[in-house]
Amino acid sequence: MFDDLRDLYQEVIFDHNRNPRNFRVMEDADRQVEGFNPLCGDRLTLFLKMDGDQIVDASFQGSGCAISTASVSLMTEIVKGKTEEQAEALFKQFHEMTTGKEENIDLEAIGKLAVLAGVREYPARVKCATLAWHTLDAALKNEESSISTE
Amino acid sequence: MTTFPIEKIRADFPILNEKIRNKPLIYLDNAATCQKPLVVIDSISNFYKHEYANVHRGVHTLSVKATDRYEGAREKLKTFINASSTKEIIFVKGTTEAINLVAQTFGKTNIKQGDEILITAMEHHSNIVPWQMLCKDTGAILKVAPINLQGELIFDEFEKLISDKTKLVSVVHMSNALGTINPVKKIIAAAKAKNIPVLLDGAQAIPHMSVDVQALDCDFYAFSGHKMYAPTGIGVLYGKQALLEAMPPYQGGGDMIRKVTFEETEYNALPYKFEAGTPSIADVVGLGTAIDYLTEIGMDNIANYEAELLDYATKKAKQIEGLRIIGEAKDKGAILSFVLDKVHPHDIGTMLDSLGIAIRAGHHCAMPVMDFFEVPATARASFAMYNTRQEIDVLMNGIEQLIEVFG
Numbered sequence: 001m002f003d004d005l006r007d008l009y010q011e012v013i014f015d016h017n018r019n020p021r022n023f024r025v026m027e028d029a030d031r032q033v034e035g036f037n038p039l040c041g042d043r044l045t046l047f048l049k050m051d052g053d054q055i056v057d058a059s060f061q062g063s064g065c066a067i068s069t070a071s072v073s074l075m076t077e078i079v080k081g082k083t084e085e086q087a088e089a090l091f092k093q094f095h096e097m098t099t100g101k102e103e104n105i106d107l108e109a110i111g112k113l114a115v116l117a118g119v120r121e122y123p124a125r126v127k128c129a130t131l132a133w134h135t136l137d138a139a140l141k142n143e144e145s146s147i148s149t150e
Numbered sequence: 151m152t153t154f155p156i157e158k159i160r161a162d163f164p165i166l167n168e169k170i171r172n173k174p175l176i177y178l179d180n181a182a183t184c185q186k187p188l189v190v191i192d193s194i195s196n197f198y199k200h201e202y203a204n205v206h207r208g209v210h211t212l213s214v215k216a217t218d219r220y221e222g223a224r225e226k227l228k229t230f231i232n233a234s235s236t237k238e239i240i241f242v243k244g245t246t247e248a249i250n251l252v253a254q255t256f257g258k259t260n261i262k263q264g265d266e267i268l269i270t271a272m273e274h275h276s277n278i279v280p281w282q283m284l285c286k287d288t289g290a291i292l293k294v295a296p297i298n299l300q301g302e303l304i305f306d307e308f309e310k311l312i313s314d315k316t317k318l319v320s321v322v323h324m325s326n327a328l329g330t331i332n333p334v335k336k337i338i339a340a341a342k343a344k345n346i347p348v349l350l351d352g353a354q355a356i357p358h359m360s361v362d363v364q365a366l367d368c369d370f371y372a373f374s375g376h377k378m379y380a381p382t383g384i385g386v387l388y389g390k391q392a393l394l395e396a397m398p399p400y401q402g403g404g405d406m407i408r409k410v411t412f413e414e415t416e417y418n419a420l421p422y423k424f425e426a427g428t429p430s431i432a433d434v435v436g437l438g439t440a441i442d443y444l445t446e447i448g449m450d451n452i453a454n455y456e457a458e459l460l461d462y463a464t465k466k467a468k469q470i471e472g473l474r475i476i477g478e479a480k481d482k483g484a485i486l487s488f489v490l491d492k493v494h495p496h497d498i499g500t501m502l503d504s505l506g507i508a509i510r511a512g513h514h515c516a517m518p519v520m521d522f523f524e525v526p527a528t529a530r531a532s533f534a535m536y537n538t539r540q541e542i543d544v545l546m547n548g549i550e551q552l553i554e555v556f557g
Contacts, residue, residue, distance in 0.1 A: 001505070001548075001551045001555075002501055002504055002505075002551070002552065002555055004171055004504045005500070005501065005504050008500065009497075009555075014555075014556065017556070039512060040495070040496050040511065040512055040513075040526070040527055041512070041513050041517075041520060041525075041526030041527040042496075042526065043526065063494075063526055064494065064526075065494035065495075065496035065497045066493075066494060066497045066556070067496070067497070069494075122500065124500075125496070125500060128496060
């Protein structure tokens with residue numbers, strides 16, 4: 001019945017929505033930033049544990065749609081062990097994949113995150129996918145304690 | 151149900167023939183804005199083709215024609231809401247501008263530091279923020295009457311909040327997020343007992359029921375054209391003449407003046423005092439046509455048909471496991487706001503869109519209502535007179551299917 005939506009809602013997304021990874025409060029977090037999408041009410045808190053410029057642990061709390069939950073769940077998995085620079089590079093790749101030109105996407109670099117490429121065709125849903133990454137960006141830059149997509 | 155000319159009405163709306171993602175459009179986002187019948191679309195087009203000029207200006211024939219159409223629409227609106235004079239019909243951009251107009255003119259003149267403005271917990275942002283801005287400017291206090299878990303105003307609490315300091319009561323007639331129809335007659339009677347003026351936000355109520363401002367005895371009634379089958383960018387502020395006379399102008403410019411010198415300006419009479427600049431003339435003409443269209447069908451017939459639709463949708467929705475209706479007031483308009491246990495409203499919106507169904511997912515510009523019900527957002531199906539039981543069947547089937555997919 002929902003065949004048209006297979007590109008957007010891949011099985012991996014359902015899986016991460018049902019069982020989000022790293023879904024917990026991190027008591028000893030070095031960075032904690034809240035991300036908020038006022039258009040849909042999605043709200044998440046991202047926690048990072050740092051060792052120098054390396055992300056040694058990442059977790060999150062909050063509630064959102066399947067796209068945003070899967071996106072932040074996948075992100076916390078993939079950024080563990082990355083340096084700040086590597087994580088920022090991934091953010092750029094992710095941003096390109098969801099909003100930029102198709103030929104600029106580096107599929108190898110993006111890896112598992114490619115399951116979220118489907119949002120390109122749904123402009124109203126792009127922010128669901130990018131909220132996690134904007135929150136990470138703010139956490140890495142250590143700028144603000146909360147960010148908003150609007 | 152059988153007497154309502156649903157097939158004829160559906161045929162009046164060209165957009166209902168559109169395909170969305172290869173499926174017939176099922177438009178259930180009418181509380182956001184509703185679709186336009188061909189007569190309204192044609193009237194705007196014909197006005198531009200044959201009768202368009204500026205109003206209240208020249209002596210030339212077209213200007214006279216355009217002015218007749220513009221003022222003719224005002225006459226129709228007067229009759230439609232039973233105002234006592236066309237002087238009480240002020241054309242504005244929409245409900246939001248109408249409320250801001252009252253806040254900035256009536257409010258700034260009559261509301262001082264320590265005074266209170268009373269609203270309810272189910273207001274749209276447009277009946278919250280203008281008052282917060284006024285309170286910031288004047289030092290007045292915004293009071294909020296609570297609602298219960300059915301989404302109904304707790305009238306006793308509302309009554310207790312009316313005090314000697316209350317200078318205005320401003321409440322929604324029908325809630326956009328919950329569908330609740332407020333007991334406005336009781337509200338107005340309670341306020342009148344203390345000589346407090348009442349503004350009703352009629353944005354949602356006006357397309358769904360007959361509204362008689364004199365029978366209601368409200369002081370202000372604000373509504374938008376685009377939710378009542380008319381164009382965007384046009385709406386009405388009704389105000390009692392005596393109150394409007396005493397209020398200072400809202401904006402300065404052309405048309406709202408009688409005489410201008412560099413030393414001083416004499417303002418125009420009602421309603422022009424509040425209509426500075428060239429108005430949205432063709433949209434007013436379109437609104438006039440929409441009024442004719444609605445009058446022909448009959449507001450009571452529309453209300454009855456939509457009540458049956460809501461009843462049908464509510465019964466079907468209650469059969470779906472894991473679906474929770476947000477807003478179950480006894481007196482309710484054709485809005486079904488709901489959440490699902492396992493599926494976020496945004497995902498519901500995208501899934502249903504793939505079936506050609508347009509619903510709203512979000513906070514409906516009523517974030518405090520979402521906070522009260524402890525949900526980040528809801529999915530909302532809002533019905534209009536062109537919707538059918540068959541469409542509701544497709545909606546409910548879609549909801550059941552998507553619950554399975556997310557399961």
